[in-house]
Amino acid sequence: MCSLRECAGKINIAGDLRVGEPLSRHTTFRVGGPADLYARPENEQDVAELLRFAHAHDVPVFVLGGGSNILVSDLGVRGLVVDTTGLRRCSVSGTTLTVGTGLPISEASAFAAESGLGGLDFIYAMPGSVGGAVWMNARCYDGEIYDVLGSVTLIEPHGGRCVYTPRAEDFGYKKSPFMERPGVMTSVSFSLHRADRDELWQRMREHEADRISKGHFAAPCAGSVFKNNRAFGRPSGAIIDSLGLRGYQEGGAKVSDLHANIIVNTGPATAADIRAVIEHVRREVARRLGHELEREVLYVGQWNEDQA
Ligand SMILES: Cc1cc2nc3c(=O)[nH]c(=O)nc-3n(C[C@H](O)[C@H](O)[C@H](O)COP(=O)(O)OP(=O)(O)OC[C@H]3O[C@@H](n4cnc5c(N)ncnc54)[C@H](O)[C@@H]3O)c2cc1C
Numbered sequence: 001m002c003s004l005r006e007c008a009g010k011i012n013i014a015g016d017l018r019v020g021e022p023l024s025r026h027t028t029f030r031v032g033g034p035a036d037l038y039a040r041p042e043n044e045q046d047v048a049e050l051l052r053f054a055h056a057h058d059v060p061v062f063v064l065g066g067g068s069n070i071l072v073s074d075l076g077v078r079g080l081v082v083d084t085t086g087l088r089r090c091s092v093s094g095t096t097l098t099v100g101t102g103l104p105i106s107e108a109s110a111f112a113a114e115s116g117l118g119g120l121d122f123i124y125a126m127p128g129s130v131g132g133a134v135w136m137n138a139r140c141y142d143g144e145i146y147d148v149l150g151s152v153t154l155i156e157p158h159g160g161r162c163v164y165t166p167r168a169e170d171f172g173y174k175k176s177p178f179m180e181r182p183g184v185m186t187s188v189s190f191s192l193h194r195a196d197r198d199e200l201w202q203r204m205r206e207h208e209a210d211r212i213s214k215g216h217f218a219a220p221c222a223g224s225v226f227k228n229n230r231a232f233g234r235p236s237g238a239i240i241d242s243l244g245l246r247g248y249q250e251g252g253a254k255v256s257d258l259h260a261n262i263i264v265n266t267g268p269a270t271a272a273d274i275r276a277v278i279e280h281v282r283r284e285v286a287r288r289l290g291h292e293l294e295r296e297v298l299y300v301g302q303w304n305e306d307q308a
Pocket residue numbers: 028062063064065066067068069070084101102126127128129130131132133134135136137138139140178183184185186216217221222223224298
């Protein structure tokens with residue numbers, strides 16, 4: 001790998017490029033150390049240039065969306081972080097909405113509603129980018145992204161461009177084929193349907209109000225920490241609650257008082273504090289109930305050996 005400053009000097013993109021950018025500025029937990037090299041491409045050419053460069057120089061790449069489903073370590077991320085939030089194109093043709101993957105998914109939902117298009121209303125007010133929602137096959141209120149996914153444009157590690165058409169067998173509960181496919185998704189087309197704008201907004205505002213009532217925006221967090229496994233018979237939050245773990249705290253990280261499957265940064269938390277609370281909850285549920293909870297929040301970056 002070339003030195004960081006050398007790398008930064010050789011990359012020619014329209015977007016922003018920084019050495020040592022603190023990732024706490026880009027995650028909803030508001031924690032995370034520096035990225036060796038941080039780039040915020042403005043278009044597909046920038047993305048291809050960055051990936052080609054990283055590929056040629058053996059630089060590891062992490063793709064960042066809205067940072068709402070990740071816990072970035074206090075030591076930060078080695079290599080290149082490609083922040084997609086500069087990819088924000090948005091257009092409608094008939095009932096197809098095409099958006100850059102860096103657009104907040106909630107803005108895509110609002111844009112669709114304003115255009116009299118239904119199908120993305122279920123996801124209004126969910127944090128994160130379009131790209132992150134596709135990567136996770138995000139779901140809520142009886143909908144999931146796969147239901148409306150038309151096609152996805154992906155820039156591959158060597159800089160090539162491909163357009164992917166979704167197949168049902170590749171998607172599942174919080175699962176998409178992009179988890180296995182390196183590269184950066186740059187744009188997504190959603191197949192929507194004509195709908196009444198006011199009815200859409202009414203549902204969207206109900207979803208938003210429900211999220212507010214559950215404390216989603218009360219403190220920095222990454223939403224549900226553990227997936228819900230139907231085999232356990234109850235949602236993960238109810239399982240954690242039943243063990244009296246609501247309010248459990250280490251350092252500045254705490255199991256939310258409002259929802260036991262959410263861990264919040266009370267202000268001064270480090271990533272290590274948050275990880276310690278997550279692991280405590282996971283161990284307690286395994287020890288006392290025999291359920292192995294599956295973590296949804298991803299651990300990103302360089303962790304000390306005793307944390308890993
Ligand atoms: C308050 C709150 C409520 C939430 N509620 C829900 C909910 O109801 N349902 C739900 O499913 N989730 C929920 N989440 C979790 C989170 O918002 C979603 O998983 C979201 O889709 C993550 O998107 P992101 O852009 O923040 O992704 P990030 O956290 O930035 O990244 C997640 C993964 O996606 C990859 N990725 C992101 N963009 C791209 C791209 N363009 N190309 C390739 N890979 C990419 C990243 O590399 C990473 O592996 C919630 C989070 C919060 C904070």
